[in-house]
Amino acid sequence: MIPKLTIRLYGDPVLRKKAAPVSHISSSERMLIKAMMAAMYENKGVGLAAPQVGISQQIFVADDGEGPLAIINPKIVKKAGSIKIEEGCLSIPGIQVKVSRPKEIWVQYTDQNGDKIERHLTELLARIFLHENDHLQGKLIIDYATLAQKAIFRKKLIEIKKLAK
Numbered sequence: 001m002i003p004k005l006t007i008r009l010y011g012d013p014v015l016r017k018k019a020a021p022v023s024h025i026s027s028s029e030r031m032l033i034k035a036m037m038a039a040m041y042e043n044k045g046v047g048l049a050a051p052q053v054g055i056s057q058q059i060f061v062a063d064d065g066e067g068p069l070a071i072i073n074p075k076i077v078k079k080a081g082s083i084k085i086e087e088g089c090l091s092i093p094g095i096q097v098k099v100s101r102p103k104e105i106w107v108q109y110t111d112q113n114g115d116k117i118e119r120h121l122t123e124l125l126a127r128i129f130l131h132e133n134d135h136l137q138g139k140l141i142i143d144y145a146t147l148a149q150k151a152i153f154r155k156k157l158i159e160i161k162k163l164a165k
């Protein structure tokens, strides 16, 4: 049985914590990853980070349409270019922010089997990786919003915060 996870919403302090690196990948981490993938698909997301389900560990899952990926202890070694795209977040429903991020990245991470992976990412997968990696640093898309946008979002954010309690 895969445990059902609850998506933590904006206002939950776990979303602002820096996630701890994973020292050992055991059956409990693999179970968490399976449950996170199920939650990601159920909520029609393209990525989900462990802090978003209340677990402050450096794990996220992603699917850019090419199949599910589990990313553990990610590192961005090199970035190039810049592109501004509108993003949403399962933890901040109903809010979209234009976020400027690198166009391509070179990354290192460990997968669910404990294998060390090195990849060059572009397009949607680079975007997801950067968004989810932000979650592991306690950073959210609204942090990229301009003051004018933040003023527009204020009411909505207060509503989401009430739901988070």
Ligand SMILES: [Zn+2]
Binding pocket: 088, 089, 090, 091, 131, 135
């Ligand atoms: Zn997010």
